Each structure stands twice: as structure tokens, then as C-alpha cells.
Amino acid sequence: xxxxxxxxxxxxxxxxxxxxxxxxxxxxxxxxxxxxxxxxxxxxxxxxxxxxxxxxxxxxxxxxxxxxxxxxxxxxxxxxxxxxxxxxxxxxxxxxxxxxxxxxxxxxxxxxxxxxxxxxxxxxxxxxxxxxxxxxxxxxxxxxxxxxxxxxxxxxxxxxxxxxxxxxxxxxxxxxxxxxxxxxxxxxxxxxxxxxxxxxxxxxxxxxxxxxxxxxxxxxxxxxxxxxxxxxxxxxxxxxxxxxxxxxxx
Numbered sequence: 001x002x003x004x005x006x007x008x009x010x011x012x013x014x015x016x017x018x019x020x021x022x023x024x025x026x027x028x029x030x031x032x033x034x035x036x037x038x039x040x041x042x043x044x045x046x047x048x049x050x051x052x053x054x055x056x057x058x059x060x061x062x063x064x065x066x067x068x069x070x071x072x073x074x075x076x077x078x079x080x081x082x083x084x085x086x087x088x089x090x091x092x093x094x095x096x097x098x099x100x101x102x103x104x105x106x107x108x109x110x111x112x113x114x115x116x117x118x119x120x121x122x123x124x125x126x127x128x129x130x131x132x133x134x135x136x137x138x139x140x141x142x143x144x145x146x147x148x149x150x151x152x153x154x155x156x157x158x159x160x161x162x163x164x165x166x167x168x169x170x171x172x173x174x175x176x177x178x179x180x181x182x183x184x185x186x187x188x189x190x191x192x193x194x195x196x197x198x199x200x201x202x203x204x205x206x207x208x209x210x211x212x213x214x215x216x217x218x219x220x221x222x223x224x225x226x227x228x229x230x231x232x233x234x235x236x237x238x239x240x241x242x243x244x245x246x247x248x249x250x
Contacts, residue, residue: 029207031091043236053173142195149192180244197234
């Protein structure tokens with residue numbers, strides 16, 4: 001007689017958290033805030049280009065030696081890269097899985113309601129549903145645009161694979177000027193930064209709600225902060241290609 005050797009294994013807390021909608025939203029919120037912190041620092045570093053080639057190239061070199069002698073050359077930079085990759089993967093995976101759940105859970109019989117049928121309770125307003133749908137589409141397509149931009153950005157200014165004008169290792173100032181001296185480089189960057197602004201505007205507010213920071217009393221403050229962050233980051237990043245196009249940086 002065969003013995004049943006199977007054991008009743010309960011799922012771990014991490015498994016339960018990841019398997020739940022709340023858990024996935026929490027992962028999205030935390031990973032999004034990690035990336036937001038990086039974007040603030042990255043924007044401030046980009047603005048050093050306005051102080052000249054020596055200042056900008058010196059900043060790029062400092063990124064590779066920060067933490068020495070405790071950390072070897074580029075160790076800190078690679079640590080930051082690993083954390084960012086993990087945050088991007090966690091954010092994108094959570095977003096995709098939540099999107100699939102939303103599609104599966106969405107009723108399909110309200111698209112063409114029968115005469116006299118009310119597809120939503122009276123207390124709900126159609127404009128609220130349209131607003132939610134618009135925000136969802138904006139976040140979804142914005143995320144796809146940003147994902148493609150990250151790949152292009154790395155291949156352009158980190159590896160030099162798609163860089164036009166002759167990629168120069170150790171001369172990031174000239175590489176940036178070369179990129180934004182082309183019309184397509186400017187178009188790609190500007191579209192991506194506009195998508196980033198919209199993503200931050202809605203994402204920061206959503207993250208605050210998910211993490212329990214939002215409340216009716218803080219609603220106006222959080223929405224204002226989300227709009228300010230989105231505007232500052234968008235203007236900060238966009239100012240670099242605009243400066244190259246106008247000859248302020250050359």
C-alpha cells in the first residue's frame with residue numbers, strides 16, 4: 001500500500017502578500033517611490049551640464065568612485081543599478097499582473113446595456129468611471145513608453161550601441177550634446193519625459209493611497225505635491241535637450 005508522503009504546506013507570508021491585490025499594489029508603490037528618489041537625484045546630476053564640460057564629466061567620474069576606498073571602482077554604481085533593475089522589474093510585473101486581474105474581473109455586459117438597464121448604481125457618476133479609465137490607460141501606455149525609453153537611453157548614453165556621432169568613453173558631456181543635436185534624439189527624450197510627468201502625477205497619488213498615507217484631510221496636499229513633483233522633474237529633465245537645441249549648452 002503506497003503511503004501519501006505529501007505534506008500540508010501553508011503558503012509563506014511573502015507568497016500570500018504577493019498573491020493578493022493589496023500586496024501587488026504595495027510592491028508597485030514601494031518600487032515606484034524607490035525609482036522616484038533616483039529620478040530626483042538623477043535630475044539634479046543632469047543639471048550640472050549647465051556648469052560646463054569639466055563639471056559634468058567630473059560628476060560622472062565621481063559616480064564611479066563614490067564610496068572608495070571601502071567600495072572598489074564602480075561597485076556603488078553597480079549596487080544602485082541592481083536596486084533600480086529590481087525596482088523596475090517588480091513595478092512592471094506588478095502592474096502587468098494587476099492589469100490582467102482588472103481585465104478578468106471587469107464585467108462585459110455594461111458596454112451595450114439594454115433599454116432601461118442601469119449599469120452602475122445611482123450614487124456612481126459616469127464621469128468618475130471615465131476618469132478612472134483615462135488614468136489607467138495613461139499609466140499603462142506611459143509605462144510602456146518609459147520602458148522602451150529606458151532601453152534606448154541605456155543603449156545610447158551608457159553602452160553607446162545606438163549613439164550617433166561617435167560615442168566617447170569617459171566624455172558624457174559630449175555624448176549628451178551629440179544625442180540632443182539630432183531631431184530624433186530630442187523627440188524620443190521629450191515624449192518620454194512628458195510620459196514620465198503624467199506617470200508621476202498619477203503614480204505618486206496612488207502610492208500614497210496604497211501605503212495608507214492619503215486621507216481626506218491630506219488629499220489636497222498630496223495632489224499638489226504630486227503635481228509639483230511631476231512638473232519639477234519634467235522641466236528639469238527637458239531643460240537639458242532644450243538647452244542643447246538652443247545653443248545654451250554646446
